[in-house]
Amino acid sequence: MAVSLDLGLTATEVALEPTGARLPDDQFLAWQHLEKIGDSERSCFVVENGGPRKVQVFSEASNRLYSLMPTEGAPTMLVSGIPMHCFKGIDPHRDTLLKIETIAPVVGWVLDTAIEAARTGEHVTTVEIEPAALEVARLNPWSQALFGNPKITQVVGDVIDEIQGFEDEAFDRIIHDPPAFNLAGDLYSGGFYRSFFEC
Secondary structure: OEEOOOOOOOOEEOEEEOOEEEOOOOOEEEHHHHHHHHHOOOOOEEEEOOEEEEOEEEEOOOOEEEEEEOOOOOOEEEEOOEEOOOOOOOOHHHHHHHHHHOOOOOOOEEEOOHHHHOOOOOEEEEEEOOHHHHHHHHOOHHHOHHHHOOOEEEEEOOHHHHHHHOOOOOOOEEOOOOOOOOOOHHHHOHHHHHHHHHO
């Protein structure tokens, strides 16, 4: 039976057995585990030690839960239940592409929205304040280029502080896609946008 084990990127043959399903890496999922996965409409899972584990990481620093939620296309990250992409009536991947199109052509050095911008930009710097978000991204098959593309530099820190360390006119394009205002209101401030203008 062909199923997707990477959230829709590819299809893989899985052997069905009387007590469950055997995956290509010889891991085995019992039917009760498969039912648990099937019943969880807002959760993505990884298979570890013969059982499913939700893709979620709790950050004690921010007191927030970071998790991955499936959609009709690419998954979206949830921060304490708040989605980081549009997904109703649109695939989160398409949502990202539309944002990228607003600054086309994407050329030179780019700040943020790493994976898609790196396809045509010379180099991309992405800033993430929360290590827990990166842990979730590492488990997202759609985000693997973030960790393996030499054109992408990851910076872990508060972008409000980090942007002060960049040289003037360091970037040809800046893609600013902040989370909901109630999660990071400071990313909507006039002073922060002035810092972008100088960058």
